Amino acid sequence: MRTLFDRLGGRSAITAVVDDFYDRLTRDPRVLHQFAEERLPSLRAAQVAWLTTAFGGAPGQPMADLAAAHRGLDITDDQVTAVLGHLEAALSDAGVEPELQRQAMSIVSRLWFARVF
Amino acid sequence: MCDKLPSVDDLVGRQAEFAAIGAALRRPDLAGALFIGDAGVGKSHLLHATLRHAEEAGFVTVSITGTRALGDIPLAAFAALLPGRPAGDAGDLVQIRRALQERAGNRPLLLGLDDAHLLDEASAALAHQLANDLTAFVVGTIRAGEAPPEAISSLMKEGVAVRIPVEPLDAADLSTFAEVILGQPVSDDVAEQLFLRTLGNPLFAKELLLEARSSGVIVDRGGVFHVDGDLPAPSSLSQFVDARLAALGDVHQRAVSLVAIGGPLEIELLEQLVDPDALVELESARLLTADEHDDTLMVGFVHPVYADAARRAVGRLAARQMLRELADALDRRTPRRPQDVLRIATWRLDGGSLADPSLLAAATRIASSRNDFDLAERLGRAWFDQVADTPDGLRAACRVASAYIEQGEYGEAISILADPRVRREAAAPIDRLRGAVIEGGMTFWAFGKVAPAIEMLDAAAAELGGAHPLIDATKAAIWSAAGRPNEALALTPPGSPAATMPAGVASDLLALTTAGTPALALQRVGDHPEFVHTGGAIAAAAHAFALVETGRLRDATEFALDGWERAERAHDRHGCVAWAIALGWADLNAGRRRAAEQWFDRATTLAERSAAAVHGTRWALGGLLLSRAQDTDPSGALLVLDRLSGVPPHEARAHADLELRGRAWLRAVQGDVDGAVRELLDHADEATDRGRHASRVRYLIDVVRLNHPSEALAHLDSVPCVVDGELLPTLIDAIRAAATADAAGMAAVTDRLAELGFLGYAAEAATAAWTMVRDANGETRTVAQYARRAQELREGIDVHVTPVLAQARPEISLSRREREIAELVAEGRTSREVADELIIGVRTVESHLARVYVKLGVRSRTELADALGLLGAPT
Numbered sequence: 006m007r008t009l010f011d012r013l014g015g016r017s018a019i020t021a022v023v024d025d026f027y028d029r030l031t032r033d034p035r036v037l038h039q040f041a042e043e044r045l046p047s048l049r050a051a052q053v054a055w056l057t058t059a060f061g062g063a064p065g066q067p068m069a070d071l072a073a074a075h076r077g078l079d080i081t082d083d084q085v086t087a088v089l090g091h092l093e094a095a096l097s098d099a100g101v102e103p104e105l106q107r108q109a110m111s112i113v114s115r116l117w118f119a120r121v122f
Numbered sequence: 123m124c125d126k127l128p129s130v131d132d133l134v135g136r137q138a139e140f141a142a143i144g145a146a147l148r149r150p151d152l153a154g155a156l157f158i159g160d161a162g163v164g165k166s167h168l169l170h171a172t173l174r175h176a177e178e179a180g181f182v183t184v185s186i187t188g189t190r191a192l193g194d195i196p197l198a199a200f201a202a203l204l205p206g207r208p209a210g211d212a213g214d215l216v217q218i219r220r221a222l223q224e225r226a227g228n229r230p231l232l233l234g235l236d237d238a239h240l241l242d243e244a245s246a247a248l249a250h251q252l253a254n255d256l257t258a259f260v261v262g263t264i265r266a267g268e269a270p271p272e273a274i275s276s277l278m279k280e281g282v283a284v285r286i287p288v289e290p291l292d293a294a295d296l297s298t299f300a301e302v303i304l305g306q307p308v309s310d311d312v313a314e315q316l317f318l319r320t321l322g323n324p325l326f327a328k329e330l331l332l333e334a335r336s337s338g339v340i341v342d343r344g345g346v347f348h349v350d351g352d353l354p355a356p357s358s359l360s361q362f363v364d365a366r367l368a369a370l371g372d373v374h375q376r377a378v379s380l381v382a383i384g385g386p387l388e389i390e391l392l393e394q395l396v397d398p399d400a401l402v403e404l405e406s407a408r409l410l411t412a413d414e415h416d417d418t419l420m421v422g423f424v425h426p427v428y429a430d431a432a433r434r435a436v437g438r439l440a441a442r443q444m445l446r447e448l449a450d451a452l453d454r455r456t457p458r459r460p461q462d463v464l465r466i467a468t469w470r471l472d473g474g475s476l477a478d479p480s481l482l483a484a485a486t487r488i489a490s491s492r493n494d495f496d497l498a499e500r501l502g503r504a505w506f507d508q509v510a511d512t513p514d515g516l517r518a519a520c521r522v523a524s525a526y527i528e529q530g531e532y533g534e535a536i537s538i539l540a541d542p543r544v545r546r547e548a549a550a551p552i553d554r555l556r557g558a559v560i561e562g563g564m565t566f567w568a569f570g571k572v573a574p575a576i577e578m579l580d581a582a583a584a585e586l587g588g589a590h591p592l593i594d595a596t597k598a599a600i601w602s603a604a605g606r607p608n609e610a611l612a613l614t615p616p617g618s619p620a621a622t623m624p625a626g627v628a629s630d631l632l633a634l635t636t637a638g639t640p641a642l643a644l645q646r647v648g649d650h651p652e653f654v655h656t657g658g659a660i661a662a663a664a665h666a667f668a669l670v671e672t673g674r675l676r677d678a679t680e681f682a683l684d685g686w687e688r689a690e691r692a693h694d695r696h697g698c699v700a701w702a703i704a705l706g707w708a709d710l711n712a713g714r715r716r717a718a719e720q721w722f723d724r725a726t727t728l729a730e731r732s733a734a735a736v737h738g739t740r741w742a743l744g745g746l747l748l749s750r751a752q753d754t755d756p757s758g759a760l761l762v763l764d765r766l767s768g769v770p771p772h773e774a775r776a777h778a779d780l781e782l783r784g785r786a787w788l789r790a791v792q793g794d795v796d797g798a799v800r801e802l803l804d805h806a807d808e809a810t811d812r813g814r815h816a817s818r819v820r821y822l823i824d825v826v827r828l829n830h831p832s833e834a835l836a837h838l839d840s841v842p843c844v845v846d847g848e849l850l851p852t853l854i855d856a857i858r859a860a861a862t863a864d865a866a867g868m869a870a871v872t873d874r875l876a877e878l879g880f881l882g883y884a885a886e887a888a889t890a891a892w893t894m895v896r897d898a899n900g901e902t903r904t905v906a907q908y909a910r911r912a913q914e915l916r917e918g919i920d921v922h923v924t925p926v927l928a929q930a931r932p933e934i935s936l937s938r939r940e941r942e943i944a945e946l947v948a949e950g951r952t953s954r955e956v957a958d959e960l961i962i963g964v965r966t967v968e969s970h971l972a973r974v975y976v977k978l979g980v981r982s983r984t985e986l987a988d989a990l991g992l993l994g995a996p997t
Contacts, residue, residue, distance in 0.1 A: 111256040
């Protein structure tokens with residue numbers, strides 16, 4: 006069975022989605038203070054790698070430990086909703102069909118909410 | 123939002139299992155986990171702790187439970203998620219999936235499957251699908267030694283779900299567990315005896331402790347429980363449970379038996395049959411428990427070991443009696459949900475009482491709509507037996523016949539339709555129509571006979587006073603599958619009612635494609651977007667074929683792969699066959715022989731046990747035959763012929779074209795090229811007569827490939843050939859270019875085919891173009907360029923030795939010195955460096971190099987490196 010990564014269009018598609026995703030995050034006053042300007046390039050790269058693994062484009066578990074990576078950030082429920090919304094919008098604007106979008110979001114939200122399980 | 127969740131403190135000795143479930147949830151490649159262990163070991167406990175914990179973490183959770191009593195009723199476990207409608211339809215599965223997705227919103231969904239080994243097949247299949255399409259992460263429990271439904275075990279086999287074994291507790295944990303149960307610690311004596319008796323099974327331990335406390339065998343002395351004598355010594359948990367149930371009074375036993383036979387049961391239903399006080403007492407005795415599902419209180423056992431024990435204790439006659447009582451009680455309730463209809467009907471059947479025909483009719487329809495054809499057949503049979511000689515007889519027979527057909531049991535389908543009790547003339551016109559469509563369709567699809575099928579349908583139409591859109595659409599579908607597009611298209615003129623029925627759209631799609639106008643076919647389907655989902659497997663595969671024939675090879679592969687995955691998830695065997703054949707065909711066209719053969723092979727295996735047994739098998743074997751024969755593998759092709767001889771004949775056409783081309787190619791590779799060409803030309807003429815121009819072009823291009831282009835052209839020009847799309851016109855150009863030795867035209871054909879992805883055809887066209895310029899004594903540089911193009915394309919395919927390619931292999935030979943110099947230059951040296959290294963003059967190097975450029979048809983050093991790569995190792 007082809008991976009979600011392949012069906013989403015592979016590395017170039019993921020990179021484009023992540024670029025758009027971060028553009029949205031850094032324009033949203035609800036979350037923008039969580040993203041330090043100088044760290045953005047490395048965050049984008051890490052996000053591409055993370056999503057690639059999450060969608061089965063690379064073996065194993067996404068290497069970043071989500072719980073550790075977000076420790077001390079004091080993230081609110083509203084912020085989680087906002088961030089997931091931006092990712093969904095980025096996928097949608099990239100022309101990803103609704104069913105694939107749903108599957109992609111389902112993986113991402115599961116990995117997020119299971120981070121401290 | 124907190125960074126840490128409270129630990130699960132009521133789970134003694136289960137840290138490892140709990141960590142395992144957390145780790146599984148964080149693995150993106152998993153969509154489920156299954157706790158496996160003995161009865162009473164604590165699997166459900168772990169599941170419920172997981173669900174609670176997940177809710178705290180932000181998951182949305184839904185839980186369903188399998189029970190032995192309802193294991194035969196499709197979707198019983200998911201019933202609470204179905205809206206209460208009067209009757210089920212084909213949308214039940216879709217509705218549940220949508221309801222779950224809505225409930226989850228943007229939160230992840232955790233679906234609990236308690237006692238997954240007891241789930242009904244439909245619920246299990248749905249759970250499998252929900253995990254695979256990532257609607258939910260599934261966490262289930264399975265009792266060790268029990269066989270779960272195939273859909274559940276395949277979650278583990280496919281690696282979608284991980285197994286988490288749940289072992290008995292060790293002595294220390296069991297002692298802690300005893301303290302949790304009693305609220306106070308136990309002495310070492312108690313702990314030791316408890317472990318010896320129960321071997322660490324927590325449910326067993328809990329039962330023993332509570333029993334021992336109430337009977338005074340263990341007593342509290344200064345805050346610690348000590349044993350006064352010996353703990354009771356049943357040999358097993360089930361023996362202990364049997365003893366507990368045997369000690370109950372008659373009233374209580376009756377309540378327990380009813381729940382074991384029919385449960386879980388609605389409280390109002392149960393209260394009609396037993397004393398409500400008894401239920402309250404059984405609840406406080408921790409045997410029964412009530413859970414709310416969809417605003418209804420359902421009464422079940424606290425643990426399935428009690429259900430098992432209670433079932434064992436009920437005699438068969440008593441069980442029948444109770445099923446009848448349950449059916450009567452549920453029958454009095456209104457409104458009825460689909461679930462209730464199914465329960466009443468099956469309880470009446472199993473209880474040996476007569477059910478109302480209208481109830482059985484409704485139940486049969488619901489069972490079919492939930493894809494439980496086994497149950498539909500059983501219920502429909504009971505319905506039929508009551509109404510066979512009434513005006514409803516034919517309708518019942520049609521329902522049962524459809525259920526048989528879905529299971530590939532054609533003989534049974536025929537015999538119920540031919541039952542002497544059925545009075546067709548008394549049946550409603552719509553039922554007579556249905557009967558004719560089922561019989562006609564079966565005569566063609568299952569038994570491969572066109573004429574009798576059409577006759578049957580015509581007779582039915584005449585009897586009903588003329589044409590009917592359903593009859594026309596069915597006939598059209600048969601004609602188009604039988605390779606008669608003109609007849610098919612005449613029955614479904616654009617805008618006619620027949621043209622808008624699923625069978626009519628499918629027929630148009632196939633007919634227009636084989637007629638040589640696949641682009642028009644796709645346009646026609648474009649007007650019915652819903653068709654892709656409702657037209658069935660054959661129709662969807664026809665869509666993939668239209669995409670191939672129009673030249674959209676990559677789209678076809680993409681579309682068919684998606685279809686294959688959907689069919690695989692839905693356990694739709696028939697669909698898998700159609701998609702695998704479509705994928706094989708696409709790969710064959712792309713020049714990927716090995717992949718094509720794998721798909722055809724897979725289709726053959728799957729077809730053997732499906733409703734598409736004969737034509738599916740012949741079709742897949744036809745593809746295999748063609749692939750092997752074209753690739754000069756006569757022994758492989760003969761093996762396929764041998765397999766084909768064991769499959770009954772079938773008058774469907776799609777496979778016949780593959781098979782006939784394969785037979786002709788085999789003849790050619792066995793040395794009789796002229797005979798092969800004659801065969802192909804005959805088939806081309808037959809295709810022309812029938813209006814199948816797509817097949818005609820394919821036959822004629824084969825004639826060209828066997829080096830008889832002028833015959834091909836003559837047969838092409840005999841009757842006008844109107845084709846659309848990208849592929850077929852290009853193939854016609856190839857025939858013309860070959861017949862007129864038009865090298866430039868053939869080169870243009872090569873580029874077009876390569877661009878579309880038809881690399882096998884492209885490689886042959888390039889080789890043909892090269893042969894033409896070579897034979898025309900073209901300029902050496904031009905010949906070399908053509909040779910290089912041919913060489914390049916041959917690298918991209920894994921069909922190496924079709925006869926065309928075998929007899930004309932571009933030979934590009936460099937002298938030893940030329941090669942030596944070329945390789946050094948390709949590595950990046952300058953002419954001066956090469957001259958110095960070989961101790962020759964720069965001018966000599968350059969004159970060698972000039973000859974190399976001409977021979978290889980290259981113009982730059984970069985091109986030189988590529989060309990050398992293609993040339994391979996020096997000979």
